[in-house]
Each structure stands twice: as C-alpha cells, then as structure tokens.
Amino acid sequence: MFRFTRAAAFAAASLAVTLSAAFATPSHAMDLASAPVAAHHLANLAADQQLADKVEALATVQTDFSSPARVPVIQPKSRSLVDLVDAHDDVARIRDTEQECLAGAIYFESKGEPLEGQLAVAEVVINRAQSGKYPKTLCGVIKQRHQFSFIRAGQFPPIQRSTAAWRKAVAIAHIALQDLADSRAAKAMFFHAKYVSPRWRGLTRIAAVGNHIFYR
DSSP states (O other), X not given: OOOOOHHHHHHXXXXXXXXXXXHTSGGGOOOTTHHHHHHHHHHHHOSSHHHHXXXXXXXXXXXXXXXXXXXXXXXXXXXXXXXXXXXXXXXOOOOSHHHHHHHHHXXXXXXXXXXXXXXXXXXXXXHHHHHSSSOSSHHHHHHSTXXXXXXXXXXXXXXXXXXXXXXXXXXXXXXXXXXXXXXXXXXXXXXXXXXXXXXXXXXXXXXXETTEEEEO
16 A cells, blocks of 8 residues: 655656666666665655655665566565654654644544554544545544544544654654555554444454454
8 A cells, every 4th residue: 555755656766767777688687786876866855764765675676687587576664663653753743734634533543552553543544535435635534524533523632742642643644644564454444442332234354453443
C-alpha cells in the first residue's frame, strides 16, 4: 500500500530511468556504481528524510546477472515500528491538516495501545478515505457523523500536545501516511474494542491488536 507524494514519484521515476538505461547495455554488462550515485543525488532532493531513505533503498538491490531471466530484488522493510517511532519522536511535527486529523484519531482511539495497535487504527482511517465509500479526506472520515465517538459536534476535544502520547501519535500518523511500516490490519475498514459486541454482519475479521479487533 504505497502512498507516495509527487516528490517521491518523481524521484523514483528518475532513478528508474537511470537503472533502465544501465540494464539496456549488451549482456547486462552495466556499471552498478552509477545506481548508488543517482540514488544519493535524488535522496538529497527529497524534503522528507524517510522519503530519502526509500529512494536510496532502491539502489540497494541484490543483483545477479548470471542469467538474463534474473531481475533485481528489492530488500523488504527492515526497520521495526519501535525504531521508526523513536526516529520520529524527537522531530515529530505536524505537516498539514490531514496529518493532524489522523494523529488526533490515533491519540483519542488508541493512545494507550501498543504501537501496532495505533498503526492499525491509522490504517482504518486511511483505507476508508481511499475506498470511495467514505469522505475522500482523512479529516472528513474522522469527523463523519456517528463514526468516532470522541468527535463532538464535528470537532476534536482538546489535545495535550506536550505529552509523549501525542508525539507518538504524530509519528505514527507520519509513518502510516508514508507507508514506512507493515500493519497486521493493512486492509481493515472497521474496528471495535474487545469489550464491545457490535451487531455487525458480513465482515471478515483480520486481526486482534491490543484492545481492538479489526475487520474488512
């Protein structure tokens, strides 16, 4: 589930052109030294550090040209969610209204949950916005009537922004929006607390994370 920004798409496309030109040489005899250089250059152009990491990772591929049928294999995500949150916690900041709304939903719905549970809540909001069945914006999804109980008259309650819980919520929102970590509830559209028994029908249970159960 990639949610690349325009900058990410431009950087990835530029790097793809560089690599494609190299692969086009006879018998796959390419100079791999050019790939890391291109990746570093593009990474420097990226405004977001995690975006830079993604672009640079495109050059760290395992390559075997002993057979023309082999293609580069990109390494999977390797940083843990804890590491990602720790990396963002010191510099956690709101970039736009959408991230602020998502962080608010994470904060009020799951601030006492493990990080995986907070990421799963974020995934539900993002999936709804992308589904075509709910408002198209994250703020619209969260403020939709009768969806999130913490919303009052279409507004968020006051947030204690100096707390570690808020900083973690901001970090998780950023991680989810940039698709920097995999979630056990990646396709979830609904969730409820374990102590609640809603009369839902026709849903598929995906995962139980922390105090919540997630469905699609």
